[in-house]
Amino acid sequence: MTNPNTHGRMGLPIFQVDAFTEVPFGGNPAGVVPDADGLTEKEMQAIAREMNLSETAFVLKPSHPSADFRVRFFTPTGEVDLCGHATVGTFFFLSEEGVISLKGDVTEVIQETLAGLLPVEIHREKGEVTRVMMHQRPPEILGTLKETEELCDILKLHTNQVWMSPQIVSTGLPDLMLPVRTLEALWEMEPDMNRLARFSKERGFLSVHAFTMETKAPEATAHCRDFAPSVGINEEAATGTASGALA
DSSP states (O other), X not given: OEXXXXXXXTTEEEEEEEESOSSTTOSXXXXXXXXXXXXXXXXXXXXXXXXXXXXXXXXXXXXXXXXXXXXXXXXXXXXXXXXXXXXXXXHHHHHHTTSSOOOSSEEEEEEEETTXXXXXXXXXXXXXXXXXXXXXXXXXXXXXXXXXXXXHHHHTOOGGGBOSOOEEEEXXXXXXXXXXXOHHHHHHOOXXXXXXXHHHHHHTOSEEEEEESOOSSTTOSOEEEEEXXXXXXXXXXXXXXXXXXXX
């Protein structure tokens, strides 16, 4: 779903696109600026702060000869290397607007990001875009967290609910995978966001991706909550990069 907005000073079209949903005002909203060439980094940050969404994507001409588009992603407080839901939203929007010429059932384009050159596939059926699939970087396990008790205190989570050592994993962004035993414990977490922001920055990861194998939906593999106050996002509605790291 797209909602247009206009940056008044520059007459710049800005759109809000809801990813991971077919329901209006559902999913995870991202800002999309489809023609960001000429904007300074300071202006991009100001727009992202004003949009006040978890991420806003800025589409630019590529600087790499193998890329079709260059995309920069900003949270309300800073730039991040990659964003899953904003990638999905951006390329759905560009396809719907005819910026990308679709050929056959699947069209692949290459986006240039701070995480590298990453393919994006646009799938369609009977002329309609039905799915946008993004590739992420090969996963890396960057380390194991030793201060589990301190993290649990910050999250208001009993330590006996953590059934495996939390690990920092990246498919483009470093996120901490936190395995929780029960769905009830997952829902009851009430993080101290200021403490969690400091804790995350000091240990070099963006978010705590807490998950349990106990799920509400029988077809689901895991149920997750994602906390990223270190980049100005207290809790994400859904996240592509952390889901990639979890998988």
